[in-house]
Every structure is written in structure tokens, then in C-alpha cells.
Amino acid sequence: MLVVDDDPTVAEVVAGYLVRAGHQVQRAADGHTALVAAAAAPPDLVVLDLMLPGIDGLEVCRRLRATEYGAELPVVMLTAKGDEADRILGLELGADDYVTKPFSPRELTLRVQSVLRRARAAAAPATPPELVTAGDLVLDPQARRARRGGRELALTLREFDLLAFLLRNPGTAFGREELMQRVWGWDFGDLSTVTVHVRRLREKIEDDPAAPVLISTVWGVGYRFDPAPASDPTRWGADRP
Structure with missing residues (x-):
């Protein structure tokens, strides 16, 4: 795990809590x-400060996302x-969550562990393999395609x-808080995370x-997925493993 912060006190405290939680930092x-x-x-996982000397956190995130790893x-x-614009920009660049300073190191540790659990669960192979389809949308959860x-x-x-969840629950309206909990397992966080990903x-x-x-806004509730009928059903073809 990598902790990036130019404040040595903050970095030391964050690293200490994460080490006590069983992580190598x-x-x-x-x-x-x-x-x-x-x-x-x-x-x-990377815990990344937004305000860094030289290359700021947003640019670091952008460059990380451009690499294979x-x-x-x-x-x-x-x-x-x-x-809020800075937080949303970070989410749009691919940040999985954010914490605003000053923060509780214990809360940060819980957020980190929550993000890690979701990432590891997503990386685990699905058993048995399945395709999730809706109209001409086709998802392979095992291959993550x-x-x-x-x-x-x-x-x-x-x-x-998020898309896999919506495809499995067509025609049902979900609030943003419910989507955060059911899709990503988060019991806390900024609801703008859902807005950005939608x-x-x-x-x-x-x-x-x-x-x-396809993804409609249900005013006063949240979002609903309405699949369109496919005129030509999608086939995965010979390249599917």
C-alpha cells in the first residue's frame, strides 16, 4: 500500500494506522x-493527497490510470x-473514494479496507461463469468485460x-444511498460518487x-435502468475465453 502526502505528520499517522490494521505501507x-x-x-491501493508539490494528486491519479498496472x-x-468540484474531478479521474481533511485516521482506515474488499471481490473469478444481458448490452462478470x-x-x-447491478435489476428505481450500499458495500460516503459514476x-x-x-433519472428517488430491445443480439464471438 502506498501513502502519498507531503505533510510528514499526516503521512506518519496514516501509515501507522494502516500498519496496525495489518497492511504493509x-x-x-x-x-x-x-x-x-x-x-x-x-x-x-494508494492513499493520495490532492495537494502535492510538483505533480499534484489529480495528475498523479491521471498518470496512474494510464498505466497497465x-x-x-x-x-x-x-x-x-x-x-465540491475538486472532489468530483477526483472521482471522474478514477478515485474510488475521498476523505476531507481534517479526518479521523480510524475512519480513513475503514474506508481503505472497504475499498480493498470491493476490489478483491471484483478480481475474484465468478463461479459459475455467467453473462448478464439487456438488449444489446452484454457483460461477462468473470472476464470483467x-x-x-x-x-x-x-x-x-x-x-x-454499477452497470452489472442495474442490468440485474431492470425497471427498478434505486436511490443514490441504496446504490452506494448495494453496489459497493459503502455505508458512508459522498452521494455525489453515485452521480459521477452514473x-x-x-x-x-x-x-x-x-x-x-437506458439510465433514467427518477426525480425524488434516484435512477432506473430501462433496457432497450436489441435488433441484433450481441454475440461474444471467437475471442471470448
Whole structure:
């Protein structure tokens, strides 16, 4: 596990709590050092401060996501900023969760463990293999692959889990808090996390994300998935393992 924070006191406290929780921890005080450390020994998770000297946390997250080992690397961001735009930008770049300073080290540890559990469960093979389909959308949970109309979809870990849940529960409206708990197992967190992931999913599966028809907003409730009928059912083809 990699803890990235330029405040030595914060880094020491966070690392100490994580070590006591049973994790091996490496520390970095700036973005460049963090990227070098992650490339040399890819961590299971990164606790990443937003405000770093040189390369800031958002850019570090962006560069990590561009690497082969970092595409699904769990990231929990630390930020002293109260601006919602900064938090949403971090989520859009692929952060799995964030904690606003000042924070409780114990709460941060619980969040880290929650994110790790979800990541490890997602990486575990599904038994038996199954396909989840709705119209021309096809998901293979075991291979962690998704297609629409035969076109491969580039989904993050959280986006895949959300889409799989919605496909398994068509026509049912879910509130954002319920989605956080049932999809990702989070009993706490910012509800804007759900909003961001729904928006990103719409950009990848809707013909017109500005006028969504698959993932509808149910005012006063949350979101509902309404599958469209497929004119030509999707086949996985010969490349499916």
C-alpha cells in the first residue's frame, strides 16, 4: 500500500494506522516519488493527497490510470479543499473514494479496507461463469468485460459494478444511498460518487448522454435502468475465453 502526502505528520499517522490494521505501507512525499514507487512495486491501493508539490494528486491519479498496472488500482484521495468540484474531478479521474481533511485516521482506515474488499471481490473469478444481458448490452462478470452492440466498453471497476447491478435489476428505481450500499458495500460516503459514476456510464452506453434512455433519472428517488430491445443480439464471438 502506498501513502502519498507531503505533510510528514499526516503521512506518519496514516501509515501507522494502516500498519496496525495489518497492511504493509510505503510512503512518498511528492507526486514524482509516488509514480516512481508505484512503477517499481505496484501497490494494492494508494492513499493520495490532492495537494502535492510538483505533480499534484489529480495528475498523479491521471498518470496512474494510464498505466497497465494502474487501470484498476484502488485510489483513496485526501483533500483539504471543500470545493465540491475538486472532489468530483477526483472521482471522474478514477478515485474510488475521498476523505476531507481534517479526518479521523480510524475512519480513513475503514474506508481503505472497504475499498480493498470491493476490489478483491471484483478480481475474484465468478463461479459459475455467467453473462448478464439487456438488449444489446452484454457483460461477462468473470472476464470483467462489457460490450454494447459488439463494441467493447472501457469501464472502470466502479462503473462495471454499477452497470452489472442495474442490468440485474431492470425497471427498478434505486436511490443514490441504496446504490452506494448495494453496489459497493459503502455505508458512508459522498452521494455525489453515485452521480459521477452514473454520468460516466451514460457517456459510454447511451446514444445521446444528454438525453439518456437506458439510465433514467427518477426525480425524488434516484435512477432506473430501462433496457432497450436489441435488433441484433450481441454475440461474444471467437475471442471470448
